[in-house]
Amino acid sequence: MDKQRTCIEVNAVSKRFGNTVALKNLSFKIPYGEKFALLGPNGAGKSTTLKLLVGFLNPDLGEVTIGGVTPSSVAARSIMGYLPEDASPYHVLSVRENLEYVGTLRQIENVKETTDSLLDFFDLREYEKAKVGKLSRGTTQKLALALAIIHKPKVLLLDEPLNYLDIPTQEKVITLLTSLSVTSLVSTHIMSVASRLTKNVIMLAKGAVLWEGSIDALKKLGAAEEPIESIVARMMIGAQ
């Protein structure tokens, strides 16, 4: 692939926590404008990969770049939106205060108008004055998603974005995420979510790429009519 077309690059990255090897010589590339799902069982290394891409962790070995520059640079940070696993917005601020504060830090224009439209989109109006510490997990997740996209990022890194959301909100978020013209990497352990959000999959197991390709190619690995979940489960069990 032409290097100029690469937006997200993970090159021979290893990362361990004490004796736990989280990532083992991991490499992949995501071109500009493409949406990828990062799939894998619990402990496969999905969240660690996203934390490296957002610059919250550094690799022990290897290199991570966003648009050719290091993730912790201002250039990379300003174009990225990140939803952490179990995201925790400022607990002592209200929903509106979180949006206005982060919107201001992100130097967006029209902070109030953007806040209003996000409150409407995520059905958060009734909670706008509520402190985050008092919200349900699902409502907190909606706010965290709104905070991740408030500055219209060009690169979106989302760690299990549909966690805690009810079905109607999941549908809304899927529609939103598929409509955004961004480069994105979305982690999930649920295949049906991956297949609706993206056409491309990077499957991790034990901190390395187990398989990479399109969802169509993945379906072709199974028997006719075999559900995609069963194909993925078979591949993951084979990797254990």
Ligand SMILES: Nc1ncnc2c1ncn2[C@@H]1O[C@H](COP(=O)(O)OP(=O)(O)O)[C@@H](O)[C@H]1O
């Ligand atoms: N801060 C940490 N300290 C110790 N071990 C960690 C830490 N973060 C992740 N790990 C370990 O690294 C491995 C990969 O974790 P993670 O990236 O969270 O996987 P996933 O998101 O795919 O479930 C797991 O074995 C996990 O226990």
Ligand SMILES: [Mg+2]
């Ligand atoms: Mg995780």
